[in-house]
Amino acid sequence: MTSVGEEMHALVERMYPLCRSITGDGVRATLDIVGEHVPLTRHEVPTGTQVLDWTVPQEWNIRDAYVADATGARVVDFAASSLHVLGYSVPVSARMPLAELKQHLHTLPEHPTWVPYRTSYYKPEWGFCLAQETLDALPDGEYEVVVDSTLADGHLSYAEHVVPGRVPDEVLVSCHVCHPSLANDNLAGIAVATFLARELAEREPYYTYRFVYAPGTIGAITWLARNRERVGRVKHGLVLACAGDPGNVTYKRSRRGDAEIDRVLRHVLTASQRPHKIREFTPYGYDERQYCSPGFDLAVGSLTRTPYAGYPEYHTSADDLDFVSPAAMADTLAVCREAFAVLDRNRRYLNLSPYGEPQLGRRGLYDALGGRSDTKETQMAMLWVLNLSDGEHDLIDVAERSGLPFATVADAADALAAAGLLKA
Amino acid sequence: MTSVGEEMHALVERMYPLCRSITGDGVRATLDIVGEHVPLTRHEVPTGTQVLDWTVPQEWNIRDAYVADATGARVVDFAASSLHVLGYSVPVSARMPLAELKQHLHTLPEHPTWVPYRTSYYKPEWGFCLAQETLDALPDGEYEVVVDSTLADGHLSYAEHVVPGRVPDEVLVSCHVCHPSLANDNLAGIAVATFLARELAEREPYYTYRFVYAPGTIGAITWLARNRERVGRVKHGLVLACAGDPGNVTYKRSRRGDAEIDRVLRHVLTASQRPHKIREFTPYGYDERQYCSPGFDLAVGSLTRTPYAGYPEYHTSADDLDFVSPAAMADTLAVCREAFAVLDRNRRYLNLSPYGEPQLGRRGLYDALGGRSDTKETQMAMLWVLNLSDGEHDLIDVAERSGLPFATVADAADALAAAGLLKA
Amino acid sequence: MTSVGEEMHALVERMYPLCRSITGDGVRATLDIVGEHVPLTRHEVPTGTQVLDWTVPQEWNIRDAYVADATGARVVDFAASSLHVLGYSVPVSARMPLAELKQHLHTLPEHPTWVPYRTSYYKPEWGFCLAQETLDALPDGEYEVVVDSTLADGHLSYAEHVVPGRVPDEVLVSCHVCHPSLANDNLAGIAVATFLARELAEREPYYTYRFVYAPGTIGAITWLARNRERVGRVKHGLVLACAGDPGNVTYKRSRRGDAEIDRVLRHVLTASQRPHKIREFTPYGYDERQYCSPGFDLAVGSLTRTPYAGYPEYHTSADDLDFVSPAAMADTLAVCREAFAVLDRNRRYLNLSPYGEPQLGRRGLYDALGGRSDTKETQMAMLWVLNLSDGEHDLIDVAERSGLPFATVADAADALAAAGLLKA
Structure with missing residues (x-):
């Protein structure tokens, strides 16, 4: 499993x-x-x-790329990792001394064993990315450089x-x-x-x-x-x-800052x-x-x-x-999952019986025995939904103002809507 | 006295x-x-x-109610406290064993000497409220139960x-x-x-x-x-x-949250x-x-x-x-008393001489000797009232922004109004 | 120098x-x-x-003013400090005992060596200001009092x-x-x-x-x-x-509280x-x-x-x-200097290419090499200015939201305006 x-x-x-x-x-x-x-x-x-x-832009495809030393051994090889080639490298096939090659090599000196990811989408360029320690180990001399790529309409x-x-x-x-x-x-x-x-x-x-x-x-x-x-x-x-x-x-707010999606994520x-x-x-x-x-x-x-x-x-x-x-x-x-569950149920309801509290008891939505102080969450949720359903507040507002779980509030809204007391 | x-x-x-x-x-x-x-x-x-x-609903009246034991002694008696009977109890006159009676008894186990207050306004029911320790002392056996109440149009x-x-x-x-x-x-x-x-x-x-x-x-x-x-x-x-x-x-705000009554109570x-x-x-x-x-x-x-x-x-x-x-x-x-004293005097005034400060001195409202730094509260109150009397701020705003007592601010407003510099 | x-x-x-x-x-x-x-x-x-x-009011000018003791010695002398005379003193030339003179003398008992500054612009009055210790040293007796001033139309x-x-x-x-x-x-x-x-x-x-x-x-x-x-x-x-x-x-805000000058000073x-x-x-x-x-x-x-x-x-x-x-x-x-430098450059710009980011690279405003995480401040400033240039935000907003220096933000706005991407 x-x-x-x-x-x-x-x-x-x-x-x-x-x-x-x-x-x-x-x-x-x-x-x-x-x-x-x-x-x-x-x-x-x-x-x-x-x-x-x-x-x-033109479409870029690549088949092979490498830097080979004087013995023909590949010291940097695209086949080992796609990171080794500069993204959108133009094709190249040349031999050059290390000093010239170095102008096309990208490393991360502060993390000598890591290979960086680099691109040059909009300026024609070729290059390789490699570990600093690989670069440091390269002897002077001439290197073969191949990027077998295509930049073409596509x-x-x-x-x-x-x-x-x-x-x-x-x-x-x-x-x-x-x-x-x-x-x-x-x-x-x-x-x-x-x-x-x-x-x-x-x-x-x-x-x-x-x-x-x-x-x-x-x-x-x-x-x-x-x-x-x-x-x-x-x-x-x-x-x-x-x-x-x-x-x-981490949630990064939308540019609006208080859009519903921002409120949903903060709430959840x-x-x-x-x-x-x-x-x-x-x-x-x-x-x-x-x-x-x-x-x-x-x-x-x-x-x-x-x-x-x-x-x-x-x-x-x-x-x-x-x-x-x-x-x-x-x-x-x-x-x-949690955010979209809230988003999907979040509504602004309108209380259809907004003058005084509707009598929930005769609709079977309220306990008959009065005087107790342990009012149930579901009843509190109904009172909150009724009170705030003025077209200005949504269920997230109700959940946050009441301190009740969103699902309890949404269930209360469903029960009230089923009783004809709310409309979305 | x-x-x-x-x-x-x-x-x-x-x-x-x-x-x-x-x-x-x-x-x-x-x-x-x-x-x-x-x-x-x-x-x-x-x-x-x-x-x-x-x-x-129907009107409820009650003349007597009690639970009596086998000897006829009243073990729960409405005459001792109105709390002993479930509010809106329907009439009953019966004899029953303790086990059956218990379904109609309400206690507070966590406070065994206290009698709870319970009601059943909208569901016809009868019942008694009593101390848990009273209940615990009741022997098994048959009890007489009487609620001499009336539920009738009224x-x-x-x-x-x-x-x-x-x-x-x-x-x-x-x-x-x-x-x-x-x-x-x-x-x-x-x-x-x-x-x-x-x-x-x-x-x-x-x-x-x-x-x-x-x-x-x-x-x-x-x-x-x-x-x-x-x-x-x-x-x-x-x-x-x-x-x-x-x-x-404790003051609990109105639903509006920032109504004048809310601001008055917070201020006071x-x-x-x-x-x-x-x-x-x-x-x-x-x-x-x-x-x-x-x-x-x-x-x-x-x-x-x-x-x-x-x-x-x-x-x-x-x-x-x-x-x-x-x-x-x-x-x-x-x-x-304090809240309604503030509410009763709170107004939004309009400064009738709003371009520059009016010359308070020639109206006898300002000290003649200049240069001192101990300006009186009453003068400060007048400057604040004049400055904020633009139809947007009331005297509570003035009191809170200035840190002056509300009564001083309201007196200043009265003096300025008397001098023709303000209108309500 | x-x-x-x-x-x-x-x-x-x-x-x-x-x-x-x-x-x-x-x-x-x-x-x-x-x-x-x-x-x-x-x-x-x-x-x-x-x-x-x-x-x-009438124009006030003063040539001389003094209090002289019985020997003719000036014990309070306008020539020593302009503070010694009550501002707008009416002319006087008289002899009087110390007790009477004292009603016209102003001191600072809590700072006995300092001379206070006092005026009486709108109530005709004469007076002198002096150090408390000077006053304390004055023997009883008669004093000559002269204020050679003019109050006349001017x-x-x-x-x-x-x-x-x-x-x-x-x-x-x-x-x-x-x-x-x-x-x-x-x-x-x-x-x-x-x-x-x-x-x-x-x-x-x-x-x-x-x-x-x-x-x-x-x-x-x-x-x-x-x-x-x-x-x-x-x-x-x-x-x-x-x-x-x-x-x-210390900056004291304007009455508006959030005027541009208030925001400039707070920012600076x-x-x-x-x-x-x-x-x-x-x-x-x-x-x-x-x-x-x-x-x-x-x-x-x-x-x-x-x-x-x-x-x-x-x-x-x-x-x-x-x-x-x-x-x-x-x-x-x-x-x-700093405040007016900001005020002078502060604007609300309008992004003329507001749908998606404009391609800064082909305008020479963005680095060609991608993938690095050390994006330059100047590029960040351009992205911020573009994003917030909706007519609602000014460059102070951009500086404060981005945490970038105002001058960097204003330079970015200039570069974008020069590229035709913004208008003021």
């Missing part, structure tokens, strides 16, 4: 070796794997397409999965699929999103949940450009990233008594940068464990399969 | 033995006693009258007393009169309300003060139903309850440096539940000492004449 | 001996000295002119200096010039204002800066009365006083990590009382070191040349 955390970790393991970038076959292969778990609608957007202020690939709800209003869950062999950033996010989608489908949710798997920045911009007319349907959203590291969960994280952090919006990080640009200003927050760039392993080879755990991913999934 | 605290306690003592309920002669006898202190307008509302979502009784003011805008002071022999809940509240009414009449208040003595819940609902058209005149209000226990005074309690608590509104407690239902949403707060259900003696025989003190009732009365 | 602090102190020294009051030649002589540093527009407003609720004098800006919107800097030999109150303020004006002229500021040198209260009221139609041009302002004492700098004082205090508005102090009267309600705050009446030397002979230091005045000047 495999736990969901272990299943998600297994999915991360399968995707880990692939060389992803903002375009190319690595992204397609990743989407193929995700597609085995949830049905995906795939999109291929041609090079040169105008997307908002940007243009879809497509940008992304995919969507929709869990239909009872209303067309949408909740967007977005995760970036452009990073190569980095487990936490963002294979863990992809895995959590995928298992979340499967769970939601079983629940027949109120909202329609749209999952977007797209490359960072240019992918989100492409999605926004192609959905500009219907983006108003997105009422709430989460960018999922860094979902598996050992840190506590507080009520669950998980250690957590809530951060104000900043225009840096993942694709909330695009969704929360001032023209769109969507109610999209960001859920991570340790946030963007907040851990030393970030964008290095140390963000590997050991860095993410089944337990951490299962906890991130649980936060999503 | 009797203090007002002692006078109020004497009034509590007279009302204490009566068996009050939400209807019946006990309420009428209580209103008779109150009517000896302040003139009352009495209302009798027939059984079956629709009042908002409720219906006025009336719900309540009363009003009005202290006329200079304006028709009203301040509502409401207290419940439905509890039997419980001193703090709410004979102390009735006593404070009554002596407050007498004091206010001597003061020729600005507002019209309306005192409502009515049974809890159904009484307030009846008053609201019968005053639905004129309830808009109620600009401020207080529900008075638990006015005599040893705890510190803070400025007086009394130990006190201010609580947010909750839809539970006394008749603020009805006045603050969302359809009415009146600016009615609740003043108590220890709040509703906040003390072990609550709704038990331990809420007796010793539990309430003259000093505590006198202090509650003083809070009301 | 003289520091600006020393230059300001030298200016204070020159003005110190003059006998200033709300009218008269002492004010004119003071404005003559200021006029040597910055060109002034002088105004002379005739006695009897109606100014708002006030009337320009003028109230004030002056303005304008530093033209790129826009006609004005920043008002106001300082009172009516106090006699008191160094901190307000010669230091006059000196800081004057050197600030000289600096601003070199900077070609955005706003037009208007410096007003006028007697306290009646002078500000006169200026407001004569500029009533154009006072709307004053968008921001500072009253400068007590600019040279040893205390920390916080960001500079100076020890400082920020106080809420009070309708007492210096001429902010008039500028912030509710009819005008100008966005004028007050900058001092120790505020009004907040030090024992206040309005006494101990507020002398030693009480104010070059360093303190230089620091006050620096606060003004």
Whole structure:
């Protein structure tokens, strides 16, 4: 019997070796794997397409890349890790002395055994990333340098999965699929999103949940450009990233700061008594940068464990399969589950009998024996819902003002609505 | 020479033995006693009258009730305390073994010497309340059970007393009169309300003060139903309850939270440096539940000492004449006196000379000798009133922003108005 | 090489001996000295002119004043300090016993060696101010009393200096010039204002800066009365006083409390990590009382070191040349310089490419190498400015939300505006 955390970790393991970038076959292969778990609608957007202020770039694919020493031995080898090549490296095949080669080598001197992750999407460049200790061991002399890559007109690939709800209003869950062999950033996010989608489908949710798997920045911009007319349907959203590291969960508010999704996450994280952090919006990080640009200003927050760039392993080879755990991913999934359970039931109700308290007793909703001081939570919840159902307060307000569990409050609202005392 | 605290306690003592309920002669006898202190307008509302979502119930009266043992000795006797009978008990005359009787007995196991207060207004039931230790001492065997009560069409009784003011805008002071022999809940509240009414009449208040003595819940609902058209005149209000226990005074805000009455009480309690608590509104407690239902949403707060259900003696025989003190009732009365003194003088003024400071000196309102740093409070109060009299701030704002006593600020406003520099 | 602090102190020294009051030649002589540093527009407003609720009083001038003992020796002498005579003393020439004279003598018993500053502008009176120990040493007997002053129709004098800006919107800097030999109150303020004006002229500021040198209260009221139609041009302002004492700098907010000038000063004082205090508005102090009267309600705050009446030397002979230091005045000047540098660049911009992030890279505004976590401050500043440039936030908001230095943020805005991505 495999736990969901272990299943998600297994999915991360399968995707880990692939060389992803903002375009190319690595992204397609990743989407193929995700597609085995949830049905995906795939999109291929041609090079040169105008997307908002940007243009879809040429497609990048790579077959091999290495640096070989005088003996022909590969001292840096793409086959060992997709991180070894600078993302979007132009092709090269040359021999050069170490001094010249060094201008194309990227290391992390402060972590001499780690390989950094570097890219050059928009400036034609080639390069290799390697451990500082590998570099230090290279003798002077001539090296052979090969990047067998292609930069050519092609497509940008992304995919969507929709869990239909009872209303067309949408909740967007977005995760970036452009990073190569980095487990936490963002294979863990992809895995959590995928298992979340499967769970939601079983629940027949109120909202329609749209999952977007797209490359960072240019992918989100492409999605926004192609959905500009219907983006108003997105009422709430989460960018999922860094979902598996050992840190506590962190919620970064949407640009609006007090959107319903922000209130939901604050409520759920507080009520669950998980250690957590809530951060104000900043225009840096993942694709909330695009969704929360001032023209769109969507109610999209960001859920991570340790946030963007907040851990030393970030964008290095140390963000590997050991860095993410089944337990951490299962906890991130649980936060999503709890948050969307609240979001799905949260409403502003209107008390249809607002003058004085309605007589709950004759409707079988209130204890007959009076005088006791141990009024039940369910009765308190009904009084709170009735009192605050003036069109100004939603059930999260009721839960927070009353100190009662959200589910108790929502159950009370259901009972009152069934008795004809409330309408949504 | 009797203090007002002692006078109020004497009034509590007279009302204490009566068996009050939400209807019946006990309420009428209580209103008779109150009517000896302040003139009352009495209302009798027939059984079956629709009042908002409720219906006025049958009237309940009781002459005798007891449980007698095999020797004929009364082991539980209504004559000893009105608490011994379940409120609204239907009549019964029967003999039964202890085991069967026990289903109708109510005790407080955690306080074995106290008798609880219990009711069953809306479900026909009979029962007795007794001390746990009394119950424990009852031998098995057969008992005679008698409740000589009447449930019949009749009336719900309540009363009003009005202290006329200079304006028709009203301040509502409401207290419940439905509890039997419980001193703090709410004979102390009735006593404070009554002596407050007498004091206010001597003061020729600005507002019209309306005192409502009515049974809890159904009484307030009846008053609201019968005053639905004129309830808009109620600009401020207080529900008075638990006015005599040893705890510190507690103010529970109106549902609005920042109504003028809320600001008045916060100001007075803070400025007086009394130990006190201010609580947010909750839809539970006394008749603020009805006045603050969302359809009415009146600016009615609740003043108590220890709040509703906040003390072990609550709704038990331990809420007796010793539990309430003259000093505590006198202090509650003083809070009301201070609060209504502020409320009555609080205004938003308009500075009629708002461009620069008016020259107070030539109007005799400012010291002639300049250069000193010990400017008098009265002068500072005038500068503050002038500066904040823009139609946005009232005198409470001025007192709080300036740190000056409210009375000094109000006197300054009077002086400025007399000089033609302000208008209300 | 003289520091600006020393230059300001030298200016204070020159003005110190003059006998200033709300009218008269002492004010004119003071404005003559200021006029040597910055060109002034002088105004002379005739006695009897109606100014708002006030009337320009008669002009007061004084040539000599003394108390002489039986031997003819001057025991109190105006020639020694302008403080010795009650401001606006009517002329007197008389002989009287000490007991009668004492009714006209003002001392500070708690500081027996200090001479107080006292005035009687609006009630005809004569008097002398002296040290308590001087008074204590006076033997009984007869004294000669002379005040050789004139109270006659004349003028109230004030002056303005304008530093033209790129826009006609004005920043008002106001300082009172009516106090006699008191160094901190307000010669230091006059000196800081004057050197600030000289600096601003070199900077070609955005706003037009208007410096007003006028007697306290009646002078500000006169200026407001004569500029009533154009006072709307004053968008921001500072009253400068007590600019040279040893205390920390204090900013007193405008009556509005959150005007742009209030936000600028809070930002600058916080960001500079100076020890400082920020106080809420009070309708007492210096001429902010008039500028912030509710009819005008100008966005004028007050900058001092120790505020009004907040030090024992206040309005006494101990507020002398030693009480104010070059360093303190230089620091006050620096606060003004920093504040106006922020104010001058603060804008609300509109992002002209608000849908997604604009591609900064192809405009040369963003690093080509991706993946690193050490994003530069300048790039972060651009992202913040773009994200918050929705017409609702100004650059101070951006600086405070981002934690970036204001100048970095303003430079980023300039770069983005130059790239056509923003408009003011």
